[in-house]
Amino acid sequence: MKRSKGKRKLKVKHVIAAIIFIYGLTIIINQxxxxxxxxxxKMKKEAKVEKLEKEVKNxxxxxxxxxTEEYIEKIAxxxxxxxxxxxxxxxxxxKKNDFLRRINN
Known part of the structure; x- marks a missing residue:
């Protein structure tokens, strides 16, 4: 009978060790x-930041x-x-005179 208790304790230890191992493995995989x-x-946000920085520079x-005076004159x-x-x-x-069309409108 001593052997069956010893085997039972050994099996329980193995089961507990297996559960702990599976739990740890699950945690590692999830992480x-x-x-x-x-x-x-992070990569997507860095790309977005880069795009926005270019837009700001533009x-x-x-x-x-x-x-500038030239730009204001061009728009005018x-x-x-x-x-x-x-x-x-x-x-x-x-036939097609943009300036006349703008003056007449």
Whole structure:
């Protein structure tokens, strides 16, 4: 009878050890999956930050350009504005004249 108690204790120890091993393995696998997911999220967010930084630089460059005299004059001319001392020559024979169309509107 002593042997059966000894074997039973040995089996219980093996079962407990197996449960602890499986539990630990499960924790490790779950942590690995979580780390992978977090790394993917990090890479996506870093790419988004890079894209936004480029966009900010682009906006800053456009803002800087928009303060120049040449840019302001270009926009004014696109809207049909002229300088006070300018003489305008219009070719009436030209079928498509953007400047006339802007003045008439």
């Amino acid at each position: 690995h999956k979580m780390i992978e997911r977090l790394n993917n999220e 906006i800053e460059a456009k803002t800087k350009e928009s303060k 001319r696109e809207k049909g504005m002229i300088k006070s001392n300018e003489i305008i020559y219009i070719d009436k024979n030209k």
